[in-house]
Amino acid sequence: MYPVQLMASFPSDIGHWTSDYFQSRTDLKEQNVSLKATNLLNSVRLQKLASLERENMRLHELLGSSFRLSERVLVAELLRVDSDPFSQQVVINRGERYAVFEGQPVLDARGVMGQVMSVSHFSSRAILLTDPSHAIPVQINRNGLRSIITGRGLAKPLQLEYLPQNADIRVGDLLVTSGLGGRFPVGYPVGTISAISRPAGKPFANIKVQPAADLATSREVLLVLPRVDDDVIDPVDEIDVVEAIESVEIIDAFESIESEGVE
Amino acid sequence: MAIIDKPQGGFIIVMSVLLAMIFMLMPLPEGLRYFRPEWVLLTLMYWTMALPRRVGVGYAWLVGLFMDVLLGGTLGILAFAYALVIYLILHFHLQLRQFPLWQQALSLMSLILLVHVITVVMTTKITGWHAWLPAIISTVLWPIIYIFLRGVRRTFHVR
Numbered sequence: 078m079y080p081v082q083l084m085a086s087f088p089s090d091i092g093h094w095t096s097d098y099f100q101s102r103t104d105l106k107e108q109n110v111s112l113k114a115t116n117l118l119n120s121v122r123l124q125k126l127a128s129l130e131r132e133n134m135r136l137h138e139l140l141g142s143s144f145r146l147s148e149r150v151l152v153a154e155l156l157r158v159d160s161d162p163f164s165q166q167v168v169i170n171r172g173e174r175y176a177v178f179e180g181q182p183v184l185d186a187r188g189v190m191g192q193v194m195s196v197s198h199f200s201s202r203a204i205l206l207t208d209p210s211h212a213i214p215v216q217i218n219r220n221g222l223r224s225i226i227t228g229r230g231l232a233k234p235l236q237l238e239y240l241p242q243n244a245d246i247r248v249g250d251l252l253v254t255s256g257l258g259g260r261f262p263v264g265y266p267v268g269t270i271s272a273i274s275r276p277a278g279k280p281f282a283n284i285k286v287q288p289a290a291d292l293a294t295s296r297e298v299l300l301v302l303p304r305v306d307d308d309v310i311d312p313v314d315e316i317d318v319v320e321a322i323e324s325v326e327i328i329d330a331f332e333s334i335e336s337e338g339v340e
Numbered sequence: 341m342a343i344i345d346k347p348q349g350g351f352i353i354v355m356s357v358l359l360a361m362i363f364m365l366m367p368l369p370e371g372l373r374y375f376r377p378e379w380v381l382l383t384l385m386y387w388t389m390a391l392p393r394r395v396g397v398g399y400a401w402l403v404g405l406f407m408d409v410l411l412g413g414t415l416g417i418l419a420f421a422y423a424l425v426i427y428l429i430l431h432f433h434l435q436l437r438q439f440p441l442w443q444q445a446l447s448l449m450s451l452i453l454l455v456h457v458i459t460v461v462m463t464t465k466i467t468g469w470h471a472w473l474p475a476i477i478s479t480v481l482w483p484i485i486y487i488f489l490r491g492v493r494r495t496f497h498v499r
Contacts, residue, residue, distance in 0.1 A: 085365035158365045161411045162373045
């Protein structure tokens with residue numbers, strides 16, 4: 078199937094390539110300036126992040142629990158291929174050769190995009206958060222309230238399920254992955270609450286969520302790799318969350334921050 | 341023309357179906373996503389009508405299976421739908437050949453709609469009114485595709 082997919086994406090690849098090639102010098106200069114600015118901002122934030130991470134780990138140590146902080150990722154690109162317009166899927170140019178596996182979380186620069194659904198040798202197919210058959214366990218970043226987000230189809234906001242009418246939620250709350258369920262790593266942004274309505278006579282509030290990731294426009298995606306040094310985590314089988322968290326040593330986490338590398 | 345034609349040009353049929361598959365996958369602008377004609381189905385329909393002994397239910401089933409994989413649907417649904425539609429065309433191909441092109445297009449529209457009904461009933465897709473757009477676009481484009489493929493068939497002597 079990969080050759081057919083490659084052929085289908087070929088014309089738009091060429092278009093992309095030519096527009097890249099003929100980009101004017103001033104455009105590039107402008108882009109360079111803005112990239113430098115964002116890079117500066119990011120590295121300033123990163124300085125702070127390192128110290129905060131250490132502080133966080135010390136606190137967790139005091140509390141007697143260990144904590145997983147960073148994951149390694151594999152950078153992949155979307156193939157310019159359309160799927161069925163009525164289900165939300167994308168095709169990625171990494172497959173079995175790069176040890177992509179079913180259920181692997183897919184992120185972009187801003188947040189969670191979805192997870193890998195099927196893998197072939199050279200490419201794999203990921204299902205997006207907005208697909209009506211996708212659900213992801215999340216918690217509210219502000220107060221740790223746990224729930225589940227389900228997709229509602231293209232161009233419709235996600236839905237936060239099973240929160241009672243009187244739950245402590247506000248418009249603008251950030252939702253992050255909770256790590257329960259074992260598929261997604263803890264703490265990646267999923268979306269922000271965009272609207273809340275509390276219909277009378279219904280047990281649950283009706284909460285709409287705006288996804289954080291650029292589901293429609295992202296080209297580069299990140300595939301989260303399982304930690305190779307943990308024997309407990311078998312990427313193919315279901316992950317036993319409790320065991321996995323307990324088995325990770327804090328020193329491991331330290332080392333992986335320092336040697337963090339994006340492939 | 342000999343009484344019994346030796347089949348020839350199978351390669352052309354396969355290439356046309358492959359090309360149709362590539363057209364099915366080719367990215368369209370966001371606004372046009374729902375307006376994609378059913379290239380593969382139309383190509384199969386043409387070949388079945390023109391050469392009912394060569395392209396039949398088995399062929400359609402295989403192509404449908406490929407389309408299931410390419411579009412990421414549930415395996416077997418398009419295979420079933422394509423096989424059913426091609427069976428109907430095989431059954432009525434003598435009548436369909438006699439129709440003027442516009443009438444042919446309208447009869448094929450009902451078959452394309454059948455494919456969509458099957459996929460909607462069998463999957464959990466969220467659909468709206470635009471689920472029916474591909475059938476209409478395909479109907480409008482049928483005369484062009486018919487004339488084009490007939491040209492191909494005659495040029496390469498596919499029989």
